[in-house]
Amino acid sequence: MAYLQGTYPVAKKRESARGIYDYTICCPSIAEQAQPGQFVHIRVDGFSLRRPISICETDPSAGTIRIVFEARGAGTEKLAQTGENGTMDLLGPLGNGFTLPEPGQKLIVAGGGIGVPPMLETARRFGGDTTAIIGFRNSKAVILEDDFKRLGCDTRLATDDGSAGYHGFVTGLLEQRLAEGSADLICACGPMPMLRGVVAMAQAHGIPTQVSLEERMGCGVGACLVCACKTVRDGREVFSHVCKDGPVFDGKDVVFE
Template sequence: MKAYDTAACEILKKAEIAPGFFDLTVSCAEAARKARAGQFAQFLVPGKTLRRPISVCGIDRANGTLRFVFQVRGEGTRALSLLNPGEPVNLLAPLGNGFDLGDTSRRALFVGGGIGVPPLLEAAKPFGKNAVLAAGFRSRDAVILKDDFESTGCETRIATDDGSFGRRGLVLDLIGDLAFDVVFACGPKPMLRAVAKLAEERGVECRVSMEERMACGIGACLGCAVKLRGQNGDYFGHVCKDGPVFDAETVVWEE
């Protein structure tokens, strides 16, 4: 049995939650039943031939829905943002390997940068008050999902590039005083590299969700390569099939 399904699903809700950031809820019972935090879907929008990968933000198995939060970055995501509730959308889901949460009684640090924040929400839920989110955004206008994380019991710390919300500076500036047992991170590669280094110095587990351009989403096109460490030396894996979540210590963090 395939781990993913292709289906024409109905859009139930759509909202622009920040300039250029959209929150989409889709009815897809089978995909919702199989999905795990950290996985993603490939959306096929009308008039486009290539699918667009978007990470799962929320899973509601009882109601058979998946939630996605995405940023308009090109023609494909712009076309997706123009679809309305009641319209169908074709998606391939769930794809990739999600987060291995392990013991949710541990103190968990979630580190997100920009559109790397939404994939962390579903993962943070089981940790409740044992979770802290450190998130970085460009400005106040780009801050998303703060209330959603806090509704799970998670503490939130925000940094913005311009200081218009939270602390001015980098997301790593938010976590120097924190004690944690495990780290989950998603965002730009320089941020992930820095988080992985910090986790290594602290001697704690770190799992990172990588963001790479991809076309097929199932490992066929070989377009989303990432260099990894293996028992027999370095090799190239693929974000869509081997990830998008990796143990940070297995990633070759090239400058």
């Protein structure tokens, strides 16, 4: 695994929803190498473990990457205090990303909550016939909807409480989309119950899936066992590292418990 480590300047920061922060960081070497679905591991002052954050979007010509994360605990709250004149210590790009269909095929990207950001780069890299299905708790938590539309995606929004878009879950919108026609691949990131439902629905329609798993991480490079998850390999259950073997896995190989 090839990855880089360095301290890079923050070019832009904004709060895209309450408690959700959107950063653009100048790191040409990482922007050039990063693939959709990969992540960066960020050092936070005062904390021994880095924080894994998915890469939301890259702009190799500008030498920047974009990350979007929710301040959920003390570490990410401290990270969110970094201003536009600050810097971030990044290790990356890490992990295995999505393998996209050939041009001319049909892609569905599905994201739930903070699992939505990595789907933006996935849709951007494919650049073809893409349906983006994104789901959030309510209208105040919606992020990146306009960004998917900017890419030309058929963008469909769901909220748990019905305050914006479809009243229900991502899986409900996926069911509607598949009733309109098939797809060549479904890529998804979000909570485990959502991923379980997406994979089951895709299998019922004979569509392959790739899913990005969210787990706590220690080292980020496969040297520890913090992010172990159950997968199937050669017909038997084994423990895989989300950081090194993933975070993207073939949906049929994930053991959803």
